[in-house]
Amino acid sequence: MTAVVQQGCTVWLTGLPSSGKTTIATALAERLRGDGHRVEVLDGDVIRSFLSAGLGFSREDRDTNVQRIGLVAEILARNRITALVPVIAPYRNSREAVRKRHEQSGTPYLEVHVATPVEVCAKRDVKGLYAKQAAGELTGLTGVDDPYEVPESPDLRIETQKQTVQESAVMLHALLIVRGLL
Ligand SMILES: Nc1ncnc2c1ncn2[C@@H]1O[C@H](COP(=O)(O)OP(=O)(O)O)[C@@H](O)[C@H]1O
Numbered sequence: 300m301t302a303v304v305q306q307g308c309t310v311w312l313t314g315l316p317s318s319g320k321t322t323i324a325t326a327l328a329e330r331l332r333g334d335g336h337r338v339e340v341l342d343g344d345v346i347r348s349f350l351s352a353g354l355g356f357s358r359e360d361r362d363t364n365v366q367r368i369g370l371v372a373e374i375l376a377r378n379r380i381t382a383l384v385p386v387i388a389p390y391r392n393s394r395e396a397v398r399k400r401h402e403q404s405g406t407p408y409l410e411v412h413v414a415t416p417v418e419v420c421a422k423r424d425v426k427g428l429y430a431k432q433a434a435g436e437l438t439g440l441t442g443v444d445d446p447y448e449v450p451e452s453p454d455l456r457i458e459t460q461k462q463t464v465q466e467s468a469v470m471l472h473a474l475l476i477v478r479g480l481l
């Protein structure tokens with residue numbers, strides 16, 4: 300397969316648990332790899348088991364988690380890799396700090412809001428978190444009893460309740476093309 304000379308970028312997929320972040324990132328990564336692009340997916344759940352091991356879900360720890368992941372993504376993107384980041388990142392300030400660091404190094408950064416309504420997320424409940432919260436077995440669930448600050452002007456908003464996974468992935472793929480990142 301011929302390697303593609305590409306400009307790197309970070310694509311941050313922010314949204315509630317079960318909104319579809321991981322699913323869309325995985326689908327897009329598969330497609331991009333198939334086209335010969337260099338892609339890394341920095342998934343929140345995976346990262347929390349090593350890079351951010353020991354961090355909890357307080358506001359401070361959530362911010363630290365996002366800054367660490369943001370740094371790794373920025374380093375990858377700066378080195379011409381497409382870094383897809385399906386991580387909740389509930390706080391606007393945390394997301395803006397990551398964007399700023401990208402801007403400072405002239406590295407492209409896109410914010411994608413996976414804007415699935417909380418009722419739909421709770422019904423999907425991929426990891427059973429909404430059920431646990433409802434049963435009183437868990438507190439601090441983003442979008443339910445912990446804050447989620449909705450992005451005001453993301454580069455793209457995806458309403459997954461209205462489309463298939465493939466359609467969502469295609470929307471994001473199209474954005475990368477329009478921005479000259481593929
Ligand atoms: N258009 C869509 N885009 C992404 N996921 C979707 C879509 N439609 C339905 N889903 C389903 O929603 C669930 C999302 O789970 P996941 O990607 O793990 O969420 P998150 O990573 O945001 O917590 C999956 O079961 C997925 O198949």
Ligand SMILES: [Mg+2]
Nearest residue numbers: 320321344385
């Ligand atoms: Mg996920």
